[in-house]
Amino acid sequence: MNNKKKEKILFVDDEENILEVVREYFEFKGYAVATALNGREAVKILENEKIDCCFTDINMPEMDGVQLAEHIWRTDNTIPVVIMTGKPTIDYTIKTIKHGVVDFLVKPVNLNDMELCLERVLNQRELFIENILLKKEVEGKKRLEELTKQLQNKVDDLRILNKIISEFAEIGSTKDVFKRLVDMVTEISLADMSKFYVINWPVNRPFETVSCPETSGPEIDQALFERLLMNITADGIPFLVSENRGVEGLSGDILSFMCVPLKIRDKIFGVLTAYVAHGEVRFSEKDLYYLSVMTQNAAQAIENLALYENIYENLFATLYGFVSVLNARDSYTQQHSNRVTDISTIIGRELGCSTEELDMLNVAGRLHDIGKIGIRDEILLKPGKLTKEEFEKIKEHPSIGANIIKNLGFWNREINIIKSHHERFDGTGYPSGLKGKEIPLLSRILSIADVYDALASDRPYRNRMDEKSILEYLQGGAGTQFDPEIIEIFLRLYNEGKITE
Numbered sequence: 162m163n164n165k166k167k168e169k170i171l172f173v174d175d176e177e178n179i180l181e182v183v184r185e186y187f188e189f190k191g192y193a194v195a196t197a198l199n200g201r202e203a204v205k206i207l208e209n210e211k212i213d214c215c216f217t218d219i220n221m222p223e224m225d226g227v228q229l230a231e232h233i234w235r236t237d238n239t240i241p242v243v244i245m246t247g248k249p250t251i252d253y254t255i256k257t258i259k260h261g262v263v264d265f266l267v268k269p270v271n272l273n274d275m276e277l278c279l280e281r282v283l284n285q286r287e288l289f290i291e292n293i294l295l296k297k298e299v300e301g302k303k304r305l306e307e308l309t310k311q312l313q314n315k316v317d318d319l320r321i322l323n324k325i326i327s328e329f330a331e332i333g334s335t336k337d338v339f340k341r342l343v344d345m346v347t348e349i350s351l352a353d354m355s356k357f358y359v360i361n362w363p364v365n366r367p368f369e370t371v372s373c374p375e376t377s378g379p380e381i382d383q384a385l386f387e388r389l390l391m392n393i394t395a396d397g398i399p400f401l402v403s404e405n406r407g408v409e410g411l412s413g414d415i416l417s418f419m420c421v422p423l424k425i426r427d428k429i430f431g432v433l434t435a436y437v438a439h440g441e442v443r444f445s446e447k448d449l450y451y452l453s454v455m456t457q458n459a460a461q462a463i464e465n466l467a468l469y470e471n472i473y474e475n476l477f478a479t480l481y482g483f484v485s486v487l488n489a490r491d492s493y494t495q496q497h498s499n500r501v502t503d504i505s506t507i508i509g510r511e512l513g514c515s516t517e518e519l520d521m522l523n524v525a526g527r528l529h530d531i532g533k534i535g536i537r538d539e540i541l542l543k544p545g546k547l548t549k550e551e552f553e554k555i556k557e558h559p560s561i562g563a564n565i566i567k568n569l570g571f572w573n574r575e576i577n578i579i580k581s582h583h584e585r586f587d588g589t590g591y592p593s594g595l596k597g598k599e600i601p602l603l604s605r606i607l608s609i610a611d612v613y614d615a616l617a618s619d620r621p622y623r624n625r626m627d628e629k630s631i632l633e634y635l636q637g638g639a640g641t642q643f644d645p646e647i648i649e650i651f652l653r654l655y656n657e658g659k660i661t662e
């Protein structure tokens with residue numbers, strides 16, 4: 162038997178055997194449990210007992226679940242109601258959330274899902290009551306009413322979007338969940354920008370994955386900002402700066418900031434951030450509450466996806482684990498990969514690549530040299546010129562990288578991009594000797610960004626090349642090493658100052 166919990170949960174269902182099973186399970190888990198066979202019985206219980214959360218079936222005699230939810234909403238809107246039903250439609254969702262329904266479970270419901278949902282709902286309720294209702298109450302009833310109305314409007318939006326997230330989860334990928342998450346944050350909190358970072362625990366650093374909008378935003382001191390994120394992550398609790406008056410790690414250009422760690426199975430996996438850099442919007446506890454609800458829902462979706470995708474840990478942790486192993490040996494590769502990703506994305510955007518292609522470039526860019534993990538230190542880190550044999554070994558890294566990604570069983574499209582990033586336009590590259598447009602477009606982009614950044618960096622065996630020589634080299638490689646059309650675009654972007662180191 163677990164520790165005694167104080168919360169009392171009311172379960173309403175017209176099937177007695179379901180109520181029995183649920184009662185036994187949740188009492189075993191330490192909750193106090195009340196049960197009712199229909200809405201009318203439930204109302205009687207609510208009149209006499211203090212209930213913290215209610216789970217109800219929809220179709221029941223005398224008074225159904227929707228009527229019960231409406232009743233609870235009118236009498237005590239701090240009691241969250243979870244509806245257990247067949248697949249709800251969006252219309253139906255909107256109708257019921259207006260009456261205080263906070264979540265849906267699709268029948269047949271398993272006990273574990275119910276428990277997770279209950280924990281989530283109780284957490285949200287705690288935040289709702291402590292941070293919003295009670296604190297604001299002292300500011301006067303009118304303000305409270307106004308706030309409740311505003312909150313309700315936003316909660317309506319939020320519920321719909323949450324519903325979309327869970328529907329998305331059924332068909333999407335983990336990456337789509339992150340993207341959806343940052344999109345939702347900017348939409349709901351009116352943030353100028355929202356970003357999601359995965360925490361790369363082996364190196365103790367946050368790693369940016371998606372951003373909305375996909376622009377770079379104001380100048381920030383990356384190292385200080387990362388340290389701030391890691392501190393918040395270590396605390397594991399949501400963080401709000403309504404009005405930035407010089408918080409360490411936050412650039413002065415950021416006026417308002419909030420950030421919520423995302424936990425999966427009690428382990429912090431990432432952190433969701435949002436900020437305002439212009440205008441009048443300032444974040445409040447209410448916005449922080451929305452962010453918390455969103456991260457909890459996203460975590461649930463990711464967990465489901467991780468099971469679905471049959472990945473032991475999870476997708477990003479696995480991959481970035483590889484990157485960090487490589488980084489521990491060769492710190493150049495990770496920084497280089499990030500710069501190559503940035504430059505490729507700028508070129509890709511100019512070429513009119515779709516969001517999906519830009520996402521692929523993001524993954525392939527960051528992981529393009531992952532195959533170097535398979536190259537021995539004495540070759541990979543050799544300060545002098547490589548022998549012919551050693552160079553042959555280095556040439557294996559695109560194929561090794563493609564195999565690593567392949568063995569993880571996902572991201573098929575990215576595999577080819579990684580594999581082909583050392584192909585040459587004239588067909589003399591490696592590993593397959595592909596020619597011209599046989600080379601995937603995104604690889605042709607990646608190879609220009611890759612060579613540009615390599616030449617512009619100091620390496621153990623040579624110093625960086627000067628700007629003029631780099632540009633001459635790239636221009637000279639048009640049609641032999643590189644796709645001439647993309648080189649033209651690259652040089653134009655470079656001359657317009659859009660590509661900087």
Ligand SMILES: [Fe+2]
Nearest residue numbers: 529530558582
């Ligand atoms: Fe490479």
